[in-house]
Amino acid sequence: MIATLVSPELPTHLQTVDEFDAWEREHPHEGSYEFVRGRIIPKPAMKQNEIFIADYLIRQFVKTSAFQQGDALLPEADSYVDGSRKRIPDLTYITVEQKQAIRRGERVNTLFAIEILSDSESYEDVLDKLQDYFDGGTQLVWYIVPKRQKIFAYTSPDESKAYKEQYVISAAPVVPDLQFAVVEMFA
Known part of the structure; x- marks a missing residue:
């Protein structure tokens, strides 16, 4: 017998990540969801026109000393x-140390997140x-805006710098x- 994945009705009574993760294990479904203070937010898969950006970034990452030490840049984790x-x-x-923590069953927050702005996202x-x-300890967030061919590098929720064209962006200090x-990246 083959299990069929369905889109379950999303519960509204969950309050913690533990409750949400337990619900996800019990209700196989397609797609991913973020969980924010009791809200379950559908996370659309990366669109095909965004794949070239992710591919470029991963290919650049494998050239770094962080990659050589065992760190990883993973899609949609x-x-x-x-x-x-x-x-x-x-x-x-994800650092080597974070990967070890995950193996021990611990939950980790990324030190460096990269988001590609989608048409459905509001300000x-x-x-x-x-x-x-x-809030979780991230040190750097890149928000990539494909339509404008820009990257906004955030070092806090209120501090950012925009990069475009020939400007060189760096993931320092992470x-x-x-x-x-x-x-x-946009060539």
Whole structure:
């Protein structure tokens, strides 16, 4: 017998990430969900026109010393902010130490999140995600805006710098040797 994945009716009574994760295990479904203070937020899969961005970034990451040491840049992996918030960045940086913690059953939050702005995201959505990432200990967030061919590098929820065209962006201090001219990513 083959199990069929269905889109379950989303519960409204869950308050913690533990309750949400238990619900997800009990209700197989398609797609991913973020969980933020009792709200279950559908996380659409990466669109085909965003794949080239993720592919470029991962290919640049494998050239870094962080990759050589065993760190990873993974697509759409869970990032736990606290007991009531779980986000899923488009790309998540995970250190060797964090991978070991995950093997021990611990939950980790990314130190460096990369988000690709989608048409369905509002400015409020962006602000909420930024706040959540930094509340969990994230040190750097890149928000990529494909339509404008820009990357906004946030070092806090309120501090950012925009990069475009020939400007070289760096993931310092998290991954200092991950750097490139923005125009190369959109070529």
